[in-house]
Amino acid sequence: MSNSNRLRIAVQKSGRLSDDSIALLKAIGIKLNIRDRLLIAHSTNQPIDLLRVRDDDIPGLVMDGVVDLGFIGENELEEKMLERKAAGKPFEYEVLRRLDYGGCRLSIAVPNEMDYDGIQSLEGKKVATTYPYLLERYFKEQGINAKAVMLQGSVEVAPRAGVADAICDLVSTGATLEANGLVEKDVIFRSKAVLIKRADGELSDEKETLVNRLMPRVDGVLLAKE
Ligand code: ATP
Ligand code: ZN
Numbered sequence: 701m702s703n704s705n706r707l708r709i710a711v712q713k714s715g716r717l718s719d720d721s722i723a724l725l726k727a728i729g730i731k732l733n734i735r736d737r738l739l740i741a742h743s744t745n746q747p748i749d750l751l752r753v754r755d756d757d758i759p760g761l762v763m764d765g766v767v768d769l770g771f772i773g774e775n776e777l778e779e780k781m782l783e784r785k786a787a788g789k790p791f792e793y794e795v796l797r798r799l800d801y802g803g804c805r806l807s808i809a810v811p812n813e814m815d816y817d818g819i820q821s822l823e824g825k826k827v828a829t830t831y832p833y834l835l836e837r838y839f840k841e842q843g844i845n846a847k848a849v850m851l852q853g854s855v856e857v858a859p860r861a862g863v864a865d866a867i868c869d870l871v872s873t874g875a876t877l878e879a880n881g882l883v884e885k886d887v888i889f890r891s892k893a894v895l896i897k898r899a900d901g902e903l904s905d906e907k908e909t910l911v912n913r914l915m916p917r918v919d920g921v922l923l924a925k926e
Contacts, residue, residue: 706747707907710761710770713739713752717893720801721771725750728917747910756780763790765898768907773802775831775870775891782833792899796911797918800925802893803872806831809882810866811859819886822846822866828858829868831889838888856880 711721725732731745734752741750751767758770759780777793784791808827810816819842829835832848839846849864856876858864868888871877877884895918897903897911 704749705904705906706742706749707769707910708749708751708767710751710753710758710767710772712755712758712771715755717755717771717773717802720799720893724771724799724918724921727921728914730914747906759793759896760784760789762793762896762898765790765900765902768898768903769796769911770896771799771893772896773804773891773893774798775804775806775834775889777894777896778889779831779833782837786833790900794897794899796895796897796915797922799893799895800922802891804870804891805872805887806834806868806889806891807871807884808835808866808868808886808888809856809871809877809884812881812883814866816883816885819844825865826863827866827868828855828864830855831868834889835868856882 712718722732722734730743730748732741732743732750734741734750739752741752743749751761753761755772755776758772759777761767762770763784781791808819815821823844823846826847826849827835828849828851830850830852832850835848848868849858851858855867855869857880858867859882860880867882871884874884903911
């Protein structure tokens with residue numbers, strides 16, 4: 701699969717990063733024929749194939765060299781990097797460009813009624829999150845002994861359900877937090893979407909040439925939007 705002559709690019713199939721990522725590819729002149737149910741989409745005017753997957757899978761696909769490029773949020777990328785590093789798997793990648801969409805922050809939020817005066821208030825507590833590696837790194841940096849409890853979904857209801865004392869989740873407006881009686885306290889990571897490339901030096905000369913030809917167009921699109 702990775703030996704195909706066509707450049708393989710992973711994009712989120714459906715979610716917050718999908719439309720902007722596809723729009724960017726189109727804006728740099730890549731014609732795509734996307735059929736909703738299909739995992740693969742072929743470009744009709746460039747030797748490029750899109751692999752449409754869950755965003756969680758994209759860092760690993762790039763780091764394992766299954767695809768050549770990927771569009772991914774830095775939050776997910778950094779979390780997967782730490783997870784793979786801990787598991788002894790390849791965790792290298794190269795950031796080609798930081799993009800202008802997918803902006804969000806990973807923040808610690810606590811129940812309204814909790815007495816909170818700084819991160820030390822979480823000493824000995826449990827914090828629910830989908831990003832345990834980022835959160836535990838933050839605890840370590842801050843010298844706090846607290847536990848990250850991994851939840852794939854419904855993180856914001858964990859305190860009310862008695863599963864955790866606080867949460868660490870992605871925030872863009874704060875409306876979801878407020879609706880669940882939570883207040884944002886500490887931002888632990890600021891994220892945007894990035895375009896990444898496999899860093900194992902395995903791209904063929906043809907693919908390198910193609911990537912080098914596409915990047916100035918990406919810069920042109922980003923500049924035009926500023
Ligand atoms: P998938 O089905 O692909 O796993 P998902 O539910 O994990 O989708 P989305 O909610 O589509 O993912 O979010 C994808 C990425 O969008 C996030 O990892 C983050 O980088 C970015 N993002 C931007 N704003 C927000 C937000 N308010 N909440 C969550 N993610 C956001
Ligand atoms: Zn996901």
